[in-house]
C-alpha cells in the first residue's frame with residue numbers, strides 16, 4: 001500500500017465500528033469488568049487492552065495504530081502534547097549518572113527540561129554541533145544513554161546528517177531519538193534512517209487546524225512497556241477529542257502538506273530575491289547549505305522556514321509585522337493559516353554560535369492564496385523601508 005492510501009486506511013475498520021467510516025470517539029475513565037478474575041486479567045493485560053481511561057481508549061489505540069503504520073515500524077504512544085512526547089523518552093532512558101547528547105538546535109523549551117528536570121535527577125547534558133555527523137562518536141561516553149536529534153534545526157533550519165549520527169549511536173549501543181515535527185513521517189521516515197525513537201508534535205501538521213494539543217511517540221516494540229509505563233506514571237493521556245482530531249488530520253495530511261510545501265517554496269523563493277533579505281533558511285531552496293542532505297533523506301518540505309533580514313531597527317521590523325493582514329503573529333505552525341514570529345536563535349545556543357547580523361523571522365506558509373500572501377509581504381517591505389528611512393533622517 002502506498003503512503004497516501006495508507007493514510008486513508010490506517011487505524012479504522014468499519015466492520016468493527018457498526019459500519020461507521022471513522023472510529024467512534026470513546027470518552028471514558030472507568031472500564032467495568034464482569035468479575036474479579038476479569039478485573040485481574042484486564043490489569044495484567046494493560047499494555048494490550050486499556051483497563052482504565054488513563055491507559056488509553058479505543059480512540060487513542062486507533063490513532064496509535066495509524067501512526068505506527070505511517071512510521072513504518074515500532075509502537076506508538078499518544079500523548080497530550082508534543083512536549084510530553086519529548087519528555088517521556090528523556091525520563092524513560094535517563095537516570096542519575098547518565099549522560100545525554102542533545103543537538104544544539106533543539107526546539108528551545110527542551111533546554112529547560114534538560115537544565116532543570118534532568119539536571120535535578122543527576123543527568124548530564126552535552127549539547128553538540130548539529131553538523132557534527134559521524135563525529136558524534138567522539139562525544140559518546142560509557143554512561144551516554146541517548147543521542148537526541150531534530151531536523152531541520154529549530155528556528156534556523158540546518159540539515160544535520162541524521163543517518164550518520166544514528167549509526168554512530170547504534171554502533172555503541174546507544175539509543176537515538178529524533179524530533180520529526182517539521183517533516184512528519186510523510187516527508188521523513190526516522191526508522192528508515194536508523195533512528196530508534198520518533199517524536200512528533202501532532203499539534204502542528206498532523207492535527208493541522210490550530211485547534212488541538214497532541215503528541216506522538218513511537219518506540220521499538222520490545223521497548224514499548226518501558227516508555228508506556230513512564231507515560232502512565234506521569235499521568236500523561238491525551239483527551240478523546242484531541243486523539244480524534246489527530247486521526248482526522250491524518251486523513252488529509254497528504255494534500256495539506258503538499259500545499260504547504262508549494263506555498264512555502266513559492267514564498268521562500270520570492271523572499272530570497274528581495275533586497276531587504278539577507279538569507280532565507282529553508283532546505284528546500286537549491287542554494288541552501290542543507291539542500292543536498294534534505295534531498296537525500298527527505299521526500300518533501302513543510303511550509304515552515306526563517307528569513308534573516310538586513311540590519312533593520314526593531315521599530316521598522318515591528319511596523320512591517322504589525323501591519324500584516326494575513327500573517328498573524330504567533331507561535332506554533334502546521335495549521336491552515338499563515339504565521340510570522342520574530343525569533344532569537346542566538347539565545348538558545350551553547351555548542352555553536354548564531355550571529356547572522358540581522359533580525360530573524362520565522363514564517364509559516366498557510367493555505368491562503370499565495371498571491372495574497374506575497375502582496376501582503378510586499379506591502380510589509382514598504383512599511384519596513386519607510387520606517388527605516390524615517391529613523392535614519
Ligand SMILES: *Cc1c(COP(=O)(O)O)cnc(C)c1O
Pocket residue numbers: 081082083084086107150154179181182201202203204213214215332
Ligand atoms: C511545537 C514543538 C514541540 C512541542 O509540541 P507541543 O505540542 O507544543 O507541546 C516539540 N518539538 C518541536 C519541533 C515543535 O515544533
